[in-house]
Each structure stands twice: as C-alpha cells, then as structure tokens.
Amino acid sequence: MSALTAGTASEDEVERLARAVLYEGYLLYPYHRDALKNRSRFTFGDLEPGALWQAECLVVGARARVDVSVRFLEDTAERRVEVERAAVAELTAGETAGETVLVSALGLGAGVTRLTVRMTNTTGARILATQALLRITDGEFVSLTDPPQAFREQAAGCRNIGTWPVLVGAEGARDRIFAAPIILPDYPRVAPESPGDLFDGTETDELLTLSILALPDAERHAITDPRARELLERTTALGQDELLALHGRLERPIQVGDRVRLRPNRRADIMDSLLAGKAATVVAVEEDLEGVLHIGVTVDDDPGADLGEFGHRFFFRIDEVERR
Known part of the structure; x- marks a missing residue:
C-alpha cells in the first residue's frame, strides 16, 4: 500500500482503500514464508x-x-x-x-x-x-x-x-x-501512483518496487503465496513510465498570483461556509511564529476585489486551498 492521502474517492476507490488497509502487513518483503519477519503477521x-x-x-x-x-x-x-x-x-x-x-x-x-x-x-x-x-x-x-x-x-x-x-x-x-x-483523515485515498497492494507496513512504493526487482531468482521461486505471486508478476511487468511515476507528484509551492479554490475545513465561523468552493487569487503567503503557513486571498466574485490591496482579504491555512 502506498501513502494514504486526503482527496476525492469514487465507489471503486473506497473499496480499494478498504482492501489496502485490510491486507496491509499481511505479508512482508521479501514475501516468502521462510523470511523471519513473515513467521508472525504484522497487521493493524x-x-x-x-x-x-x-x-x-x-x-x-x-x-x-x-x-x-x-x-x-x-x-x-x-x-x-x-x-x-x-x-x-x-x-x-x-x-x-x-x-x-x-x-x-x-x-x-x-x-x-x-x-x-x-x-x-x-x-x-x-x-x-x-x-x-x-x-x-x-x-x-x-x-x-x-x-x-x-x-x-x-x-x-x-x-x-x-x-x-x-x-x-x-x-x-x-x-x-x-x-x-489506523488513524486516517476524512476522505483518504490510496495515492494514485501506487499500482497495487504491497502489504509491507505502508513503506514507500518506489523503494519496495526496486527491492522486488532486485530479488535473486532463488527468492523469487520461494514466493508461493497467491497474493505475493500476483504482486511479483505485477511489479516485474511495470513499464518505464509506471516506474518513474512512483517518484510521486512534485508540486510547486503555492505562490502569490496563483489561482486557487477555497476549501475551509475548520468551520471557524459562518464566513467559512460562505466562502467554501469560491475561486480566489493568492495575494500573500505568510508564516506565523509556530511555522504554520497562511495563504492570503482575494475572492474573485467579491464586489470589493477591484480595489486591489485595499479590498477584502481572507486568510486560510495551506491545506484549506487547492490550486486551480
């Protein structure tokens, strides 16, 4: 199983999430029964x-x-x-x-x-x-x-x-x-880069995949569990683009001028509910004394937006905005 992150999930993705959590720790790398750590299952x-x-x-x-x-x-x-x-x-x-x-x-x-x-x-x-x-x-x-x-x-x-x-x-x-x-956020999902279950204690897909590809023939032949065999065959069949995708998505930090959508999640006051889903433009990125980033925005359909820096400005934490 790859990293679990917050995000939108369809019916199939919910089932994939449930399955990933169900089988996490079911079998650990190198995925054969003779391995010391596979003599006792490690599951949540x-x-x-x-x-x-x-x-x-x-x-x-x-x-x-x-x-x-x-x-x-x-x-x-x-x-x-x-x-x-x-x-x-x-x-x-x-x-x-x-x-x-x-x-x-x-x-x-x-x-x-x-x-x-x-x-x-x-x-x-x-x-x-x-x-x-x-x-x-x-x-x-x-x-x-x-x-x-x-x-x-x-x-x-x-x-x-x-x-x-x-x-x-x-x-x-x-x-x-x-x-x-296990502790998850609301609306978790399996990272889209993950090609399938790896079972191994939520370790990184990329590292496990490279380890599996490097298994000697003797250890590959020792893998007899049906799910582990499926994992081995799936991993060895990955193409170059799929392997490169395991690095994950590297996104540029939000900057002044970025276009964002507001997703307030702390329900501090009625204004949060009114602004939920609104399109906005980032006008400031500030860090408080505790190192928490706050994103200052102007809302696109705010009647006072044309006043520029003198118009209404709202602040949200970085996890409450998404880049458009």
Whole structure:
C-alpha cells in the first residue's frame, strides 16, 4: 500500500482503500514464508479471542437507514459480516445481530443519534485487520475528525475501541464512514501512483518496487503465496513510465498570483461556509511564529476585489486551498 492521502474517492476507490488497509502487513518483503519477519503477521486491527471491537459515530436524520459491513482476516481468509439495512430509529429500541456483530443506536435529541457497531471475537483465534464500512440513506454522518461546532459535545461522547471512523467517498459527502484500524483523515485515498497492494507496513512504493526487482531468482521461486505471486508478476511487468511515476507528484509551492479554490475545513465561523468552493487569487503567503503557513486571498466574485490591496482579504491555512 502506498501513502494514504486526503482527496476525492469514487465507489471503486473506497473499496480499494478498504482492501489496502485490510491486507496491509499481511505479508512482508521479501514475501516468502521462510523470511523471519513473515513467521508472525504484522497487521493493524488485530483482535484476540474474546476481545471487543467497537465503532461509534453520529447520524443526523430521523428517517436514516444504515448498512454495515464488518471485515477482517481469519488466518489468511477474508471474512465479512453483513448487517442488512436497518432503520436507525428502530435500532434505538434494541440491537440487530449479524453473527457476532451488534448494531445499536441511542437518540441524543434534535434528530441526532449515536450509532454503535460492536463485535466480539468469538472465533477462538486471533483475527486480523478488523474494519467496517457503513453506508447511510436518508440521513448523513458527522465528521468525528472535525465535527461542526453544534455536534462537538456529542462527537466527544463517541467511544471507539480499536478503530478510527472517517468519512469516505467524494469530498464533502456524508453518506459513508470507514471505521479503519489506523488513524486516517476524512476522505483518504490510496495515492494514485501506487499500482497495487504491497502489504509491507505502508513503506514507500518506489523503494519496495526496486527491492522486488532486485530479488535473486532463488527468492523469487520461494514466493508461493497467491497474493505475493500476483504482486511479483505485477511489479516485474511495470513499464518505464509506471516506474518513474512512483517518484510521486512534485508540486510547486503555492505562490502569490496563483489561482486557487477555497476549501475551509475548520468551520471557524459562518464566513467559512460562505466562502467554501469560491475561486480566489493568492495575494500573500505568510508564516506565523509556530511555522504554520497562511495563504492570503482575494475572492474573485467579491464586489470589493477591484480595489486591489485595499479590498477584502481572507486568510486560510495551506491545506484549506487547492490550486486551480
């Protein structure tokens, strides 16, 4: 798996993200069973027998319905426990069981519900990479990473055990939550340069690819795991352009005069909501005493923009603007 970054993700990309996290650490370089570090799997989200896993998040909408898919590895086999679509309002009266998975809800008032997905490992063996995908209809989830001011108290009351729920899908969407076994930002995605799963503890694709290409024949023949064989064949088939792309995308720092789109994400005040998505021009790049960069912009459709330096100027952190 390559670096995980924030960004827009389609349905297929969400599944790719879930798969990448599920199999991360499944097998480590040099990918054969005789290697010392492959005698004990290194995965995120391990659950010992009898241990509890729990994801909690906030739902807004009195008519909301939710689907839940809990996923994990049992030895090397992928398993899923699906909880069929259920009305959140009905879950406040009890629990819906899907094998060892229980889904319940608690009304918090004003149309806000705390949704709980809980699983106990009853397999008698350690399970790996436990995660869940939640989808909602006729309602929306609330970001726990950066909850709106009105929901911060309720968000602080969510208790997550062995997981970190984040919003996924198209940026700004509120219909899906990925309860990941690692800390991720809202709207994460697998870096587009990554040609496929590498399993190896989120190490850099470029370094791992070069290492795989340098494997001696004896070690290549020792790779018998089906997923590892697929990885080997995919890597050795990479063309020159694909190899060069593994260096990643080097982007010029934002400079005065750049055209940007505003994506405020800290919800400091009502002005942030009004400016979200607006086109703007960078007029200043300043660094505060803590080394944080702030981007000063003028908004294109601001009636006072023609006043130049005397017009309205707004400041955002660098992660709140994107180059157009």
